Amino acid sequence: MDRVTIKQISNAFIPAREIDDSEKFAGRSSYIQNAFFALNSKGNNIAIVGARGIGKSSLSRQIINLSQGDNSLLEKLEIFYDDSLDYLSLYIACGNKVKTIDDLLIRLLTRRDCLLEWVYDIPAAKKELDKLSGGFDVKVLKAGAEHSGELTNESVIKTHEVDVIFENIIKQLNDIEIAKDGILIVIDEFDQIENPEGFAKLLKSLATNSPSVKFCVVGVAQDLQNLLKEHGSTDRLFADSVINLPSMSDIELDEIISNAEGSIKKFITFDEGARKKMIELANGHPYLIHLIGKQALKTAYLNNIQKIDHDYIESTLKEIAEKETDPVLEGRFKKAVASSYQREAVLRAMAQSVKSDGEVWTTDAYKIALDYGIENASQYVGHLVTDEYGAELIKLRERYYRFKDSLFQTYIKARPWMTSDK
Ligand SMILES: Nc1ncnc2c1ncn2[C@@H]1O[C@H](COP(=O)(O)OP(=O)(O)OP(=O)(O)O)[C@@H](O)[C@H]1O
Ligand SMILES: [Mg+2]
Numbered sequence: 001m002d003r004v005t006i007k008q009i010s011n012a013f014i015p016a017r018e019i020d021d022s023e024k025f026a027g028r029s030s031y032i033q034n035a036f037f038a039l040n041s042k043g044n045n046i047a048i049v050g051a052r053g054i055g056k057s058s059l060s061r062q063i064i065n066l067s068q069g070d071n072s073l074l075e076k077l078e079i080f081y082d083d084s085l086d087y088l089s090l091y092i093a094c095g096n097k098v099k100t101i102d103d104l105l106i107r108l109l110t111r112r113d114c115l116l117e118w119v120y121d122i123p124a125a126k127k128e129l130d131k132l133s134g135g136f137d138v139k140v141l142k143a144g145a146e147h148s149g150e151l152t153n154e155s156v157i158k159t160h161e162v163d164v165i166f167e168n169i170i171k172q173l174n175d176i177e178i179a180k181d182g183i184l185i186v187i188d189e190f191d192q193i194e195n196p197e198g199f200a201k202l203l204k205s206l207a208t209n210s211p212s213v214k215f216c217v218v219g220v221a222q223d224l225q226n227l228l229k230e231h232g233s234t235d236r237l238f239a240d241s242v243i244n245l246p247s248m249s250d251i252e253l254d255e256i257i258s259n260a261e262g263s264i265k266k267f268i269t270f271d272e273g274a275r276k277k278m279i280e281l282a283n284g285h286p287y288l289i290h291l292i293g294k295q296a297l298k299t300a301y302l303n304n305i306q307k308i309d310h311d312y313i314e315s316t317l318k319e320i321a322e323k324e325t326d327p328v329l330e331g332r333f334k335k336a337v338a339s340s341y342q343r344e345a346v347l348r349a350m351a352q353s354v355k356s357d358g359e360v361w362t363t364d365a366y367k368i369a370l371d372y373g374i375e376n377a378s379q380y381v382g383h384l385v386t387d388e389y390g391a392e393l394i395k396l397r398e399r400y401y402r403f404k405d406s407l408f409q410t411y412i413k414a415r416p417w418m419t420s421d422k
Helices: 006-011 029-040 056-067 072-077 101-110 112-119 123-133 138-147 162-175 199-209 224-228 250-263 272-282 286-302 310-322 327-337 341-352 362-371 377-384 406-414
Strands: 046-050 087-093 182-188 213-220 242-245 359-361 393-397 400-403
Touching (some): 029 056, 056 242, 101 123, 213 224, 272 286, 272 406, 286 310, 341 362, 341 377, 362 377
Parallel strands (some): 046 213
Antiparallel strands (some): 359 400
């Protein structure tokens, strides 16, 4: 058998990164097909909404690849195509600094990996961009901004409206036909924008004035209206291109494991029991397959184990908790439990009682809590909705709750007990 490299072992699963490479992108065939049609249709934008860690960013990366004429994923999925696309495609993740649409537009205009590079080649666009800095060369502004971290809205002398400047520049890029199919702007983590007011209006205006610019907005939300925080009608702007990304099926999750094995030439494999266990634990979240898979492969490699089984996955879960492999999820867990056996028991009882619609009925959960010896469970549920314990639970109505996010709920179920081995 071929020896594999540490690099291959370390990158077989990538919990910390979205999937760029079409080879490693599992499942999602109908969504790719849908997105490819959307990229081919004039005038409509695309949205990807869904739960945390479900694979939204990865899908958006694949959409960028398709938009730039890379059809390898279509080949792999045997999806028919008759042309290669040619977009100028930009990707931006909002993070926590983008608070308004103006912040977003300024970043799009002034970041080198976004529009800045292109604007410099077009004198009229460059002139327009200089308005942002009140006539100063925007390069100076950019250099200064890089020095002090990111460019903020306040640092811009606002003699002109940012959205007008943005629209003008897009129109200029549009007019010179910068790419055959237009410009694709992927805005990831759109849900982080505190106040997205004005976005729908901007889309409407661009649809009229620069029809070849297309947005793909991506974020944690139940639906488009929630993502855009917009209550007016936005349907027409997105036609039928809203992708509501569901959990992954067992077959799709299994494919992630097979792809990882393939990338290390099956030097280490996961047996049936291990795969079943991982898929059950992941509960539709590809992230957890990557998190568990990566840790299991690493220790197996170091201990010269070539077959990973059910028990090995169990012990991997302990390591993930002890080593805080995911410090964010583990931190949230510790905050919610805060060293109390009772609170951990109630948290687990609630996580185990989630119904298929995501709701928890306390009558179900309190029965399980009673099995753990907790008689006053409602008191601990009372804690778990407060900020002090992370507000992981949300009260819907009398006796009904839901978890703030299903990834955390899944983590609770997968994680071994902290305060007791019960
Ligand atoms: N189709 C896929 N095939 C294989 N792995 C995937 C796929 N989609 C997502 N993943 C993996 O699952 C994890 C989460 O994916 P991603 O970051 O795309 O999700 P997300 O929905 O954008 O998450 P977040 O809500 O945190 O932004 C990553 O490790 C990614 O590599
Ligand atoms: Mg993401």
